[in-house]
Amino acid sequence: MGRHSCCYKQKLRKGLWSPEEDEKLLNYITKHGHGCWSSVPKLAGIYIYIYISLIIYTLHSTLLHLILYACLPGLQRCGKSCRLRWINYLRPDLKRGAFSQHEENLIIELHSLLGNRWSQIAAQLPGRTDNEIKNLWNSCLKKKLKQRGIDPNTHKPLSHPNDIHPISDSSKPHQPYPPDSHDLFLHHKSYNSDMLACFSFHHFNYPTTTTTTTSSSSLCFNNNIPTSTSPSPSSTTMLHSILPTTVNPTLTLQSNNPHHPLPNTIPHLVDNQALAWENNKDLPDDIKWSDYLNTPFFLGNQMLQTSPSIYATATEVKPETGFLVDDSCTTTTSWHHTHPQLFQPSSDIYSKDVHRFSMAFGQTL
DNA sequence: AAGGGCGGCAACCGCCGAAAA
DNA sequence: CTTTTCGGCGGTTGCCGCCCT
Structure with missing residues (x-):
């Protein structure tokens, strides 16, 4: 239950996407929208098949049809992988490029309120994906905060230079800060x-x-x-x-x-x-x-x-x-x-x- | 030049809740 | 009502390129 059936299907490609795969996916979604993601990989191939088979139809060649179908199996990816590729890379409204100082500060501020709710943080940064922000946080911003003497998990000053909260804390959204003499709450x-x-x-x-x-x-x-x-x-x-x-x-x-x-x-x-x-x-x-x-x-x-x-x-x-x-x-x-x-x-x-x-x-x- | 360490990043994994069957 | 499917999310992994020795 809750498991993607596609995860268990064999012969599906994994790993980095090739330019050809990107092109197939981009062409399909640009023209038809993604609709149901699980059907995207099949349809992305089928539309190409239909298009070319119309040309072959004029040649009345069944053999060519069979060869074509065998050679154009569509995208050998699961729908979930297609969705991720589209959202994180192919989407035309992505900003790309390095994060500005303004964006970095905004992410830090939002993280202090929302915790690791990357999708909600990303919603405040047009053109940025949750994955991008998550990577930035884990690879860069956490270190910057530590260098400033701030605990990246709580956004409070570190009591000791090496005072790092358990990883499990970061998996939960921050609760409102408890009242004490230092914080206004x-x-x-x-x-x-x-x-x-x-x-x-x-x-x-x-x-x-x-x-x-x-x-x-x-x-x-x-x-x-x-x-x-x-x-x-x-x-x-x-x-x-x-x-x-x-x-x-x-x-x-x-x-x-x-x-x-x-x-x-x-x-x-x-x-x-x-x-x-x-x-x-x-x-x-x-x-x-x-x-x-x-x-x-x-x-x-x-x-x-x-x-x-x-x-x-x-x-x-x-x-x-x-x-x-x-x-x-x-x-x-x-x-x-x-x-x-x-x-x-x-x-x-x-x-x-x-x-x-x-x-x-x-x-x- | 070789290789080890490291950081950045893309993509996978597994879980969850909602919707559909 | 139960089961299945799907989309979404956050954690994690592993590849790749750069840098240093």
Whole structure:
């Protein structure tokens, strides 16, 4: 059960793909789509067979048909292998090439939140595959973090230079950091499981190449808001988070100020297209989150009063990834330069603001 | 020039959950 | 409801090329 029958079939090729195999697979999928992967290897060959046999048909030669069928057996690969080859190599939308510093920092940040969920990390990096990211992490990024004195499994400073966590730890997604005196961690018990699942924050030091110890903060929201109870909004913006889909990872912000509706452009700031958006430079230059956010919001059917603490945190929402805040890594440098109003100094005040922010939610709900 | 070590990378393996039969 | 098939995922392996001795 659960086993691929193709794995046991004999005479299937394994190992590196030849250019001819690539061409067969590419031609077939480009023209017909992959459909059911298990039938792709057969069909990729059959279509070539049909095409050539039409030519031979004109020659009325049964013998030639037999010879052709014997010589064109299709792709001698299992469907799973075809799928992998397409996804990791042949897909036309792959970026290829070396990872940029921006991408590396983003992967590190995402890994601190998601653990080894490579597919979810890859979803935040257009044109990159989970396999590629996994390889980069195992061969390069883990070492870089260790050199900076950071445990790549926990993203915390290593207590000892050779302090490495067991391999088994890395196979599991990271749980939210336990509260202690060093990390800021808030995990809100659900006031109402339908309204607010939880939101949590952590705050830890991230030594960088430029400074030995720099503040870095991440901010996550998990919110379950039934839209049926929401007032009809003047505009509604769903901020997509990068968190697992086991919880509804969205926060609904609804402006009740008709003069300051939440713009439709906000999703583009925070969803998966952020990188593409950045690459295309197709950005409005005058985005001011404070303008958008500096207005009362409805959270569910409750009005969330304006509060300095909300603005302090809301304006630090990192556009590229939704609910990440990182004021030390270079991932945000370009934004900081082009949109300095998006980023407030964090340091100590950040912790207090996050606290107040969470309390505001609690009181409102 | 030979060969050993190492890193990067492509691809396989095995498991899981969902869907189909 | 059970069994089978399939797609997806993460861990791991092994090949290949580069570098050093």
